[in-house]
Amino acid sequence: MPTRIEVVADPVRDRCVLTTDHLSPRQLPGPPGVVRIALVAAGALLLAGDQVRIEVVVSGPVRVEIVETAGTVAYGMRGGSARWDVDIRLTDGASLRWYGEPFVVSADAAVMRSTVVRMENGCTAELRESLVLGRHGEVGGALQTMTRAWIGDELTLAEDLDLSPDARDGWAVMHTARCLDTVTSLGFRLPEEAQTMQLEGCGSIARRLVHEHHESDLQQVR
Template sequence: MYDSSLRDPDKLATGAMFAQARLSTVFSGRSSHADVLRSDGPLVLRKSNPKGAEPLTHRRTDIARVALAAGTAGPLGGDAYALDVRVGQGSTLLLQEVSAMLVLPGVGGEQSRMTITVNVEAGATFVWWAEPIIAAHRCHHLHDVRINLAADARLVLREEMLLGRHGEEPGDFSSRLRITRDNRALYDQRLSFGPATRGWDGAAVLSGNRAVGSVIVVNPDWSDTPPPAQPYDLSAVCAPLAGPGVAISAVAPDSLALRGLLHDGLNTLGAPWAI
C-alpha cells in the first residue's frame, strides 16, 4: 500500500500535488467488472472500450476494461501519485492508458514519484497495456511498481520509456518493476538514465537509443516447459524468468520502432499472446 504520510505538507514541495486512485475487480460467475473505481486530481480512472489489438483478451466482452487518464499535466517535480489495483479472484482486468505520461520538471528540481501496487488474486488475469512514459528535459522522477501474483494468476504487462521529447535530452528517471509470485521473487528490474547516471547512453547500455521497454508475460501453464531464450532481433530478446514467465526486452531509436519490437516478441509466443 502507498505510504499515506506523503500527504504531509512537510514531505511535499511547495505547490506539489498528491493524488491517489484505487481500482478493484470481481468475477460475477459470467463476467468481470470493476467494483471499486476511485480517483482524484490528476489520476482519472474510467470504464473503457477496446482500444485496439490486445494480447490474451482481444475481442472479449466478459472482462473488465478500465482506462487511466491524466487529469492534468505531469507529474511535475515534487508531485506524489499513487495507484492501488486489486484483481479479484477469478476476474480478468485490462488496464489501458489514454495517452503517454509526460514527466515534467518542478520549479525547484524536486523529485516526482509514481507508486503503483497491484495484487492479482487466485485464478485472476491482469493485462496492463500501458502507454509510454516520457522523461522530459530536467525532470527528476521515481517510478515504482510492485506486483504480487497468486500462484495460478496470469499477467501481461507492457512498459515503455522514452528518453526526452523530440530533439531534447532526457531528465533524470529511475524506475523499478518488482513482480512476486506466491510471495516469491519472479522479476526485479531497475532502470536509471539521465544526466545523474553515468554511462547510461553508452554502447554497453542503450548505445544512443532513445526508447527502451519490455513486455512481461507470466503463465502458470509454463511451469514445466517455459519458452526458451530467443534473441529475435539485434536489439531485442525474449528470455525466460526463474518461474513460468518470460521477459521480452528491447531498445530502439524511437517509440514506433520500440513498439514494433515488443509486439514482435509477443508474436513469437503464438496464440493467445500474439497481437
C-alpha cells in the same frame, strides 16, 4: 488517496470499484469475462512534487485490461522531482493486461518510478512499459526505476535501473538509444526469441532499445 482499480469476479456481473486521484479510471464496454478500464489524466501530469500512486486489485477468474488513453510527459522540474508508483495484487485466478503508452522524461525532469506485483499461483499478468528519455531533440532527464514481482511466495523478478544521463550512455545500458520498451509476462512465458529473457520463475521479459518509440515491435510479442 491513490488512483485505485478494484475488480471482483462475479458469476452475474463482475464488481468494479474505481477511485480517482491524479488519474481517473473509467470502465469501458467489454466482452463477458473481461473488464476494460481506461486511465485518463485528471489534471496536468507529471510535475515537480507529484506523487502518483496507482493500485490495481483483482480477485477471481476475470481478465482486466487497462487502457491508457494517452502517454505521460514528465516536464522539467527545476531541481524538483516526482514519483510514479504502481502496486498490483492478483488473487484467485485473476488476469491482468496493461500495455502502457509512452512515459516521456523531459530534459531537467527527475522521476522515481516503481512497479510492485504480488500474485497468487494460477494468476497471470502482462505489462508493457515504454520509457522515452527526452522529447524530440532533447537529452532526457533522470529516471530511476524499480520492479519487483512475486508469484506466490517466490520473488520472480527484481530489477533496478538507473537511467540518469551519466549512467545510461554506456553500451550495456542505453548507449545511443532513447527508448526502452519492455513487455513483462508473469504466470506464463512469452515465445522464445533472441531478445526475450526467460525468468527462472514462470515469466519472461521482452525488451527493445530503439531511438523512436514507433520503431519497437513489442505490441506483436504474442
